[in-house]
Amino acid sequence: MPIWQTRLRADRNRRLTHGATLFVWCAVGLLIFTMGLKGLIAVLQVLFDPTPMGDRSDMRNVQAVGLVSGALALTAFLSGWSVVGFLFARFLFPSLWAEDQVFVDATGVTWRRWYGPGSELNYQPFTEVAAVPRPLGEVELLLSSGRTVRVATLGTSAEHSELWSRLCARADVGARPREPVKCVPEGKEALALPGGGTVLRRQRGDLEGRAWVRGGVALLFAGSAAMVAWRQGIDGLTVEDTLFALLLVAAAVVATVSALPGSQSRVEWEVRPLHLDRVQYGLGQARRTSYRVRSLELRRARFTDSEEGDWEETTLWMHTNQGEVALESGRFGTLGREHVGEWLAWRLDVPLEHSGPDRRRD
Incomplete structure (x- = not known):
């Protein structure tokens, strides 16, 4: 049995604001999506029409590279618009219901x-x-x-x-x-x-989801290359179309390889007492750099900018046999960076020092 419970709903102002925004967003988004989809269908109809371009009065000087590029651009736009639209609508909808x-x-x-x-x-x-x-x-x-x-x-x-x-x-x-x-x-x-x-x-997140997305991109590039080759059989070979088809094939191969979980780029730190190995994975062989660690330092630096005013940056440094090595740096997430330093220092069996802030002028 619960000791305590609560039910949380958006307040009235938030419901009204999100409801009006959702209505306008859906109306405008659907209009733009419909216009883009009509354009894509028109381009695909021309591409799949087996009539040579030279025999068409409206498309006499248009090559396959232009039509396929246009189809790819519209497909990318519609895909991005749909994803952004869905995510934004999903953010607004809970406030209403x-x-x-x-x-x-x-x-x-x-x-x-x-x-x-x-x-x-x-x-x-x-x-x-x-x-x-x-x-x-x-x-x-x-x-x-x-x-x-x-x-x-x-x-x-x-x-x-x-x-x-x-x-x-x-x-x-x-x-x-x-x-x-x-x-x-x-x-x-x-x-x-x-x-x-x-x-x-x-955290690597949804590897399977990213693999599906990149696999879909690879399939799109491969299909576009096949379309360029098919149009060349109808309209005749050109240098531009051939190079474009080869570029699409290469892009499809890269997207296919990057879809494999083992090929997705990442950096790992292998931590042992007094030793840290930085291992970078990606396409090809992993690159490993080994360090003998003497200490860690969380360094704060305060900057003065004429436009942004005063702001502070924290950097987690590692003092090693090869000199200073920056592990993480940024203007935000200071507490998280300090936590990383404490976690690493305990497993490396080295001290974590704090320094700064030093004022610097950009």
Whole structure:
């Protein structure tokens, strides 16, 4: 039985704003999509027409390379427009209809995005929760594995704060992990090496989904190359069309190879006491660089810019036998970068030093 529960819905102003935006977005998006689809159909009708271009009064000087390029451009535009439109509509729609239901018991939290009967329930035991980050428009859980799970996005800031307090109290955690060295940094994943040590890398996400997308792109390029070759059999060979067909074949091969999970580019850190190997995977053989680590340093630098004002950048440096090596750098995510440094320092068995901020002028 739940000890505490809540139902979160968007407030009236948000429902009205998102409803009006969704209506306009769907109307304009459908109009633009329809116009682009009509253009694509017109181009495909010309391409599939076996009449030679020289015998057509309206297409006498048009080569296959121009028509296929136009078809590819329209296909890319329609695909991108559809994906962006769907994602934006999916973001707006819950404010009109759904509610976030959260149930907290003694051992974990259960939640679901309720649209109606049959909505999927999710459960997370508190034993796997390392922290509950402070809510910024949504309430999330940071797990010890480094993965984040989203509990709620609907509701007001006050309701998010109350939910955050309840979750922190029941899970006995705070906004940051109490033992950062035992929690994988957010957005990363850790794997044990067979001979000892640990691999740290960015979460790879949906590899299968990316493979399907790249496979579809490869099929599109291959089909376009076949269309160019077919039109050359009707209209005659040209240097431009031949080179374009070869370029499409090469693009199809690259897309096919990149669709394979083992060929997708990534960087991994293999961590052992006093040693870190940076391994870069991608097309071809993996590139490995080995370092003997003396210490880590989280360095802060404050910059002054005439346009953007004052801003701060943090860099995680590694002091090695080959000199200083920057591991991560950026203007945002300072706490996450500090967590990475603490996690690495504990496994490398080296100290983590803090320095700065030094003021610099751009």
